[in-house]
Amino acid sequence: MDNQGRGLHARVLASLGPAITAGDYPPGTVLRTDELEKRFDVSRTVVREVVRVLESMHLVESRRRVGVTVRPTEEWDVFDPQVIRWRLAGADRPRQLRSLTALRSAIEPAAAALAAEHATPEQCAELTEHALNMVATSRGQQLAAYLVHDIAFHRVILRASGNEMFARLGDVVAEVLTGRTEHQVMFSDPDPEAVTLHVRVAEAVRARDAARAEACTREITVGALRELDILAP
Amino acid sequence: MDNQGRGLHARVLASLGPAITAGDYPPGTVLRTDELEKRFDVSRTVVREVVRVLESMHLVESRRRVGVTVRPTEEWDVFDPQVIRWRLAGADRPRQLRSLTALRSAIEPAAAALAAEHATPEQCAELTEHALNMVATSRGQQLAAYLVHDIAFHRVILRASGNEMFARLGDVVAEVLTGRTEHQVMFSDPDPEAVTLHVRVAEAVRARDAARAEACTREITVGALRELDILAP
DNA sequence: GTGACTTAAAAGTCATACTTATTTGGGTTG
DNA sequence: CAACCCAAATAAGTATGACTTTTAAGTCAC
Numbered sequence: 019m020d021n022q023g024r025g026l027h028a029r030v031l032a033s034l035g036p037a038i039t040a041g042d043y044p045p046g047t048v049l050r051t052d053e054l055e056k057r058f059d060v061s062r063t064v065v066r067e068v069v070r071v072l073e074s075m076h077l078v079e080s081r082r083r084v085g086v087t088v089r090p091t092e093e094w095d096v097f098d099p100q101v102i103r104w105r106l107a108g109a110d111r112p113r114q115l116r117s118l119t120a121l122r123s124a125i126e127p128a129a130a131a132l133a134a135e136h137a138t139p140e141q142c143a144e145l146t147e148h149a150l151n152m153v154a155t156s157r158g159q160q161l162a163a164y165l166v167h168d169i170a171f172h173r174v175i176l177r178a179s180g181n182e183m184f185a186r187l188g189d190v191v192a193e194v195l196t197g198r199t200e201h202q203v204m205f206s207d208p209d210p211e212a213v214t215l216h217v218r219v220a221e222a223v224r225a226r227d228a229a230r231a232e233a234c235t236r237e238i239t240v241g242a243l244r245e246l247d248i249l250a251p
Numbered sequence: 252m253d254n255q256g257r258g259l260h261a262r263v264l265a266s267l268g269p270a271i272t273a274g275d276y277p278p279g280t281v282l283r284t285d286e287l288e289k290r291f292d293v294s295r296t297v298v299r300e301v302v303r304v305l306e307s308m309h310l311v312e313s314r315r316r317v318g319v320t321v322r323p324t325e326e327w328d329v330f331d332p333q334v335i336r337w338r339l340a341g342a343d344r345p346r347q348l349r350s351l352t353a354l355r356s357a358i359e360p361a362a363a364a365l366a367a368e369h370a371t372p373e374q375c376a377e378l379t380e381h382a383l384n385m386v387a388t389s390r391g392q393q394l395a396a397y398l399v400h401d402i403a404f405h406r407v408i409l410r411a412s413g414n415e416m417f418a419r420l421g422d423v424v425a426e427v428l429t430g431r432t433e434h435q436v437m438f439s440d441p442d443p444e445a446v447t448l449h450v451r452v453a454e455a456v457r458a459r460d461a462a463r464a465e466a467c468t469r470e471i472t473v474g475a476l477r478e479l480d481i482l483a484p
Numbered sequence: 485g486t487g488a489c490t491t492a493a494a495a496g497t498c499a500t501a502c503t504t505a506t507t508t509g510g511g512t513t514g
Numbered sequence: 515c516a517a518c519c520c521a522a523a524t525a526a527g528t529a530t531g532a533c534t535t536t537t538a539a540g541t542c543a544c
Contacts, residue, residue, distance in 0.1 A: 025527065027303065051495065061529045063296065066496085070260065070300040071307045074333065082495045082536040096419050097330040100307065117416045120361070124417075128357035183350045184357075186329050258496065284526070294498045299527085315526045316506040 027067045030058045034068060038077050038088055039101060040108035048085040049078070075101055099189055106193060116246055118194045123239035125187055126172065130219055130235035132179035134228040141178040145171065145220040156213045164208055165199050171216055175235070178223070198245070212241055260300045263291045267301060271310050271321055272334060273341040281318040282311070308334055332422055339426060349479055351427045356472035358420055359405065363452055363468035365412035367461040374411040378404065378453040389446045397441055398432045404449055408468070411456070431478070445474055 034054070037043060054065045069086055072078045075095045080086045095101055096117075105114045137145070148171040155164040172195070173188040215238045222231035267287075270276060287298045302319055305311045308328045313319045328334055329350075338347045370378070381404040388397040405428070406421040448471045455464035 027527085050493095063299070063528060063530090066296070067300055067303040069495095071303050074304045074307055080495070083493055083538055085494065092415070092418070095332065096416050099328065117414050120365070120414050121358075121416050124358050124361035125354075128353070132353070181350050181353050182325070183329050183354050185325070260496085296497060296499095302526095313526070314506085315504075316508095316524055318525065 026060050026064045027071075030054075030060060030064060030068045031071060033058070035072065035075075035077070035100065036104040036108060038072070039094070039104040041110075043088045045088050045090040047088045049088070050085045054086075077101070102190060102193065106197060111197070115194060115197055118190060119239075119242050119246055121187075122191055122194060123236075123243055125184060126175065126191075126239050127232045127236040129176050129179040129181070129184045130223065131228040131232040132181060132184070133175050134223045134226055134231040136180040137178040137223050141174055142220075142224040144174050145178075145223055148174065149217045149220040152208075152213055152216055156208050156210065158207070161199055161208070165195060168208075168216075169195050171220075175219070175223075198242075209241065212238055215241075259293050259297045260304075263287075263293060263297060263301045264304060266291070268305065268308075268310070268333065269337040269341060271305070272327070272337040274343075276321045278321050278323040280321045282321070283318045287319075310334070335423060335426065339430060344430070348427060348430055351423060352472075352475050352479055354420075355424055355427060356469075356476055358417060359408065359424075359472050360465045360469040362409050362412040362414070362417045363456065364461040364465040365414060365417070366408050367456045367459055367464040369413040370411040370456050374407055375453075375457040377407050378411075378456055381407065382450045382453040385441075385446055385449050389441050389443065391440070394432055394441070398428060401441075401449075402428050404453075408452070408456075431475075442474065445471060448474075 043049065051062065051065050051069065054068075055062060058065070069078065069080055072086075073080055075098050076089055076093050077095075078086050078088055096105075102114070102118070105111070133141070148167045151167040152164060152171065155167065169192045172191045176188045176191065177185045179185065215234050218234045219231055219238070222228075222234060276282065284295065284298050284302065287301075288295060291298070302311065302313055305319075306313055308331050309322055309326050310328075311319050311321050329338075335347070335351070338344070366374070381400045384400040385397060385404065388400065402425045405424045409421045409424065410418045412418065448467050451467045452464055452471070455461075455467060
């Protein structure tokens with residue numbers, strides 16, 4: 019992971035953060051710093067640093083004479099990669115995957131359209147390569163290898179869009195794709211149609227055909243949404 | 252603003268954060284904590300808290316025996332509302348507005364489609380009301396009032412989508428709309444077509460017509476994109 | 485009951501002493 | 515001369531005690 023073991027504050031954060039996002043401390047719960055000191059057996063210094071970070075994520079609010087209050091869920095910074103990771107690791111993972119997949123469905127087609135306009139020759143080559151590798155690994159229980167190329171493919175699309183915000187969603191998409199592979203029936207090979215669509219997207223981007231790149235990507239993400247409905251309608 | 256004056260750490264953060272996002276300390280720059288202590292005339296405690304928060308935004312990295320290093324721009328958490336605000340306040344505001352408008356264009360149509368499926372009667376009523384108020388304030392130099400309803404309208408759509416991540420983009424959209432109004436020719440009334448489209452979106456949502464809600468919203472956001480091209484092609 | 489005043493609880497801040505990781509450089513050895 | 519190891523210097527990390535500031539809440543007079 020990102021921040022494991024690197025200092026005491028990181029350890030406390032990695033323990034308290036997930037606990038809060040998991041709902042162990044429901045909104046409105048008040049944590050006092052000296053209580054946290056004892057609980058984690060660390061100094062005020064460390065606790066305060068952790069609280070500041072949680073506060074910057076809008077997970078808690080620290081007020082004098084009151085304590086550290088857990089804020090209502092609607093106010094959390096749900097786009098914070100750290101928060102996303104914590105929630106994906108917790109109980110409402112399914113709900114989280116749903117939200118993220120909806121986000122993907124909105125973003126990726128737009129990103130593909132932009133990528134068709136802005137992709138460099140190198141990026142086009144990368145796309146084609148990853149698409150072909152996806153085809154190659156799409157049969158015969160090679161899900162792990164397939165996943166690697168799938169992630170790489172989507173990352174290139176997002177980066178090639180030229181929009182820094184889209185580009186930053188690469189990690190989120192990677193997380194979603196990984197989560198899907200892990201929690202799906204690991205026996206089945208990926209949907210052949212989806213594989214073909216990736217090849218088409220690569221072609222469309224290389225041909226500078228924004229409309230087609232967008233349409234094919236939309237088909238991919240719609241498929242991802244449908245998958246969720248099948249699993250838990 | 253959000254965090255003005257609330258404690259020393261907030262003041263230092265509000266000074267250092269914007270400085271970094273503005274590029275005053277280019278990536279690779281090393282800040283030593285004791286230097287920061289002197290510069291802001293605060294204690295170690297405060298500096299460390301600030302550094303932790305900046306670190307959680309991936310703006311800097313703190314390593315022993317090295318110092319606090321400014322990270323490359325591509326690694327920043329560009330979705331962090333705080334970072335967005337800092338950058339909007341800084342020099343590359345135009346670039347930022349572009350990224351955010353592209354994001355809006357991807358998200359809002361999808362949100363409108365979902366809103367058509369999930370909006371409560373109350374939300375439908377709110378939408379209609381805001382749309383009508385937009386019409387009412389669309390002529391005669393009432394830009395400030397118009398902006399209020401415009402923001403409210405988009406907020407309702409995003410919230411009514413039922414997707415928590417979309418909902419959280421309400422603040423960002425508000426920021427973009429405000430920024431646009433402030434930096435545009437303040438003399439001209441809003442585009443009549445855009446106003447009409449908002450009314451149509453409200454109608455479509457009430458009629459549970461997802462496709463039409465999506466299409467009309469897309470027209471709105473495409474218009475917003477075009478606007479940017481006209482201003483700085 | 486309302487309003488002003490007091491009190492106490494909890495976070496915020498500071499200064500200092502100490503610990504730990506890590507880079508750098510020098511010296512030893514093959 | 516290269517490779518390697520070790521020691522010293524450096525800057526962040528942690529702990530702690532003393533003090534300040536905010537503010538919720540209780541109390542008293544009116």
